[in-house]
Amino acid sequence: MCRRGADVTIDIMYGDxxxxxxxxxxxxxxxxxxxxxxxxxxxxxxxxxxxxxLLDVACGTGAHLRRFNQLFAHSEGVELSEGMVKFGRVHYPELTLHQGDMRDFHLGRKFDAVTCMFSSIGHVGGPDGLDATARCFAEHLVTGGTLVVEPWWFPENFIDGYVASGVSEVDGRKMVRLSHSVREGDATKITVHMAIADAERGLRHVTEVGLLSLFEQARYEKAFAQAGIDAEYVEGGPLGRGLFVGTRR
Incomplete structure (x- = not known):
């Protein structure tokens, strides 16, 4: 992490x-x-x-898990970001959160369902990472259990040079987000600038830069099949990127 006055440059989704x-x-x-x-x-x-x-992988601060925790008798989450796990543990103490890498974690138990939302699977770092992640999913699923994965864009759907913007206000804090996404080999390089302002802390600025792998639909399905999960792609999903829904053999 490097700091320049009020500016902070961090890896995507990792800073406090x-x-x-x-x-x-x-x-x-x-x-x-x-x-x-x-x-x-x-x-x-x-x-x-x-x-x-249910196990929610790459659960972030626990935003989905908070509701899953009410809908399932037992739920847990896994998240790589120390900052997000720390935030979740402080603000949502009822949740069970583990810090771990989706490509290599071992909780020692199986679940009826495993989820991975908000295109987090794009952060696996390439085909080997995708295969390792699929194996971890399968390791934590009971036979007949269900996997739900929200993918990142497929290569043919990704818009090179895409620019997005948005403004939010919550509890008196204003947030402005700008992003620019370009193709870099078999991945998306996304640069995000967020300006944050509130009465107590004033104005500050965060810049995030990250890579999300671009996998074809068939490559996802191959990774799941090799891990023992029969998965199908379902159109729609929360963000229009679809969902992979699979069953553990």
């Missing part, structure tokens, strides 16, 4: 400052984490009736 405003920004944009968790729960129970335990 970004963790603090991450969920607030998207909620201010109208993202309904609870409703999304309810939709995913219905999808899970259509395929695994009676499913009552």
């Amino acid at each position: 400052e970004f963790s603090e405003v991450y969920v607030s920004y998207y909620e201010g944009q109208g993202k309904d984490y609870a409703a999304e968790a309810e939709d995913i729960t219905r999808l899970i129970r259509e395929r695994t009736p009676g499913a009552d335990s």
